[in-house]
Amino acid sequence: MxxxxxxxxxxxxxxxxxxxxxxxxxxxxxxxxxxxxxxxxxxxxxxxxxxxxxxxxxxxxxxxxxxxxxxxxxxxxxxxxFNSLTEDLTRYKYASAVIELILTLLPDHEKHERLFKGVVRILDLLNKSDENAKIIFLRFFVFFINEIGYKIELDFCQECNKKLSESGGVFYSYVEGLMCDDCSSDHLISFEFNKELFNLLICLSNKNNLISFKENDLDFLITFFEKHLAYHISEFKGLKSLKLF
Ligand SMILES: [Zn+2]
The missing domain is CATH 2.40.50.140 (Nucleic acid-binding proteins)
Known part of the structure; x- marks a missing residue:
């Protein structure tokens, strides 16, 4: 039946x-x-x-x-x-990356209404908003990572609980997550965030308006999130859509 x-x-x-x-x-x-x-x-x-x-x-x-x-x-x-997505190469690239995340990292037949609404909203934004497509995508990437259970704790050092906003630099290790200056020396560090870069990460996560940013820093953050996911999900090798052009 x-x-x-x-x-x-x-x-x-x-x-x-x-x-x-x-x-x-x-x-x-x-x-x-x-x-x-x-x-x-x-x-x-x-x-x-x-x-x-x-x-x-x-x-x-x-x-x-x-x-x-x-x-x-x-x-x-x-x-x-969403007509503009197929008419503009940059919008197409980031919309394809959104689709790729859902295709490769979400199990079949698993209802996820918040994520679904997030996908429709982000495609709509990529389609019509004048905001930088890379930033729109990064905001979605953070939301997606949180929704599928691999959230990165941004408030406190994972070793000593000190506020990361009060640390000179912020350091990421695949095993522990983000750490303060003092704790970083005892661990294998894979990514370093200076104040500016860390603030950018906070802004993207809190959906705050971005006043200024460097294109290179956005690329750094995309790579950072890809590597973070790849560490936790061994089948994931990074987003192919972003390497097309
Ligand atoms: Zn610490």
């Missing part, structure tokens, strides 16, 4: 299957990541194909059977198309 499911989702990936069908991975609000087959969509008469582009926010109906991995898509309607 299969049940009919109607839900909303963001299209993550579309791949060809045989001569006429496509396999679509969708991040849904109610059922997490779901894979469906869209039959006959490669026919010129099919209206479904264009609705199933990556990044599209859609409402879908599918037949769900617990015993199978790929469900049968019945219909799909557009809720929102």
């Amino acid at each position: 299969s049940e009919i499911i109607k839900t909303q989702g963001v299209v993550l990936r579309k791949i060809n299957h045989g001569d006429t069908s496509k396999i679509i991975t969708i991040f849904t609000i109610d059922y997490g990541k779901v894979t469906v087959i869209a039959k006959g969509v490669k026919s010129p008469k099919s209206k479904m194909n264009a609705r199933l582009e990556t990044f599209n926010f859609v409402e879908l109906v599918y037949y769900n059977k617990q015993s199978r991995e790929v469900q049968l898509l019945s219909s799909v309607d557009i809720l929102k198309v």
